[in-house]
Amino acid sequence: MADTPQIVPTLIFDCDGVIADTEQFGHLPAFNQTFEEFGVPVQWTVDEYAQKVLIGGGKERMRSILTDELSQQLGLTSEDAKDEAILAWHKRKTAIYTELVDKGVMPARPGIFRVVQEAHLAGWGLAVAYTALEPEVRAVLTHAVGVGLAAMFSIFASDMVLAKKPAPDIYLLILDDLGLEPGEAIVVEDSANGLRAAVGAGLRTVVTISGFSRGEDLTGASLVVSSLGDPGEDDEPAKVLDNPFGIELGSAVTLQTFRQILDLPGPASPLG
Structure with missing residues (x-):
């Protein structure tokens, strides 16, 4: 047998x-730097980000900021425009985050x-x-x-x-x-x-x-x-x-x- x-x-x-x-020392600063580079008037504090981490996925966290008012301000007047912006933001955020990892800050x-x-x-x-x-x-x-x-x-x-x-x-x-x-x-x-x-x-x-x-x-x-x-x-x-x-x-x-x-x-x- x-x-x-x-x-x-x-x-x-x-x-x-x-x-x-990685969240506080990698993702949070990477999100904030990305918003700054793209002219998005959002800078999450640690306390604010503690709520954002309850949302699964980085692109989804970014989408959560797009109120009707902010979308209009940024000229994102259609869902396609929002999707395109989020993809660009997230690609840049990933690059910033990877740079932070390589620097050994996490x-x-x-x-x-x-x-x-x-x-x-x-x-x-x-x-x-x-x-x-x-x-x-x-x-x-x-x-x-x-x-x-x-x-x-x-x-x-x-x-x-x-x-x-x-x-x-x-x-x-x-x-x-x-x-x-x-x-x-x-x-x-x-x-x-x-x-x-x-x-x-x-x-x-x-x-x-x-x-x-x-x-x-x-x-x-x-x-x-x-x-x-x-x-x-x-x-x-x-x-x-x-x-x-x-x-x-x-x-x-x-x-x-x-x-x-x-x-x-x-x-x-x-x-x-």
């Missing part, structure tokens, strides 16, 4: 706020390199579920984990699906494309929207909160921590914020932590 093939799990990461703290979050390296050496799959363009996430990944490990990732952008997070579409696409069952993958997210998307696809999820997700309802996560943590004496440990299943955890989330979570029951039902 042939042996049952061993399941090779896959770790799926969100990018912004998970791999690096360091990797604690534990990212360590966990990715552990997973790769153990033969696990690696993927990213991202809400923007591939050049952006490639730049973030390369800076965070190096060229070699970055090349190991399968990248899935939300533009590949009809509905963005909190809809589960991007995670359903990943499962289908990689030929995975929900019990063969685990997600690392940083926000309620991302958590809802993952749980809606039946995926177990670890949440590493970021500056823009503090105070959100993270019900449904298998584990909520301040970060994945690094166990070195001078490094940042992972602080447990919610541990509904009593998972054993030291100063860092490790591959063994993820193995424990994969042994847990999956989400009972999609979140609303």
Whole structure:
């Protein structure tokens, strides 16, 4: 009798706020510089942007500023004109953002390199579920984990699906494309929207909160921590914020932590 093939799990990461703290130090200044260059009289504050991040997708965030009054002021009097402007703005914003990544102003979050390296050496799959363009996430990944490990990732952008997070579409696409069952993958997210998307696809999820997700309802996560943590004496440990299943955890989330979570029951039902 042939042996049952061993399941090779896959770790799926969100990018912004998970791999690096990109929202405040990357996306926000890139949006604002783009608006300035195009003569758009909008400059988001940190507090204002905290509301904008609830909107999935950069182009969608840009579209949210186009009130009737501002559209008239900018001469965008048709939907085609608005679409064309947003595409131009977003292309420039992506270039600015990538330049900021290359300058190293957005360091990797604690534990990212360590966990990715552990997973790769153990033969696990690696993927990213991202809400923007591939050049952006490639730049973030390369800076965070190096060229070699970055090349190991399968990248899935939300533009590949009809509905963005909190809809589960991007995670359903990943499962289908990689030929995975929900019990063969685990997600690392940083926000309620991302958590809802993952749980809606039946995926177990670890949440590493970021500056823009503090105070959100993270019900449904298998584990909520301040970060994945690094166990070195001078490094940042992972602080447990919610541990509904009593998972054993030291100063860092490790591959063994993820193995424990994969042994847990999956989400009972999609979140609303």
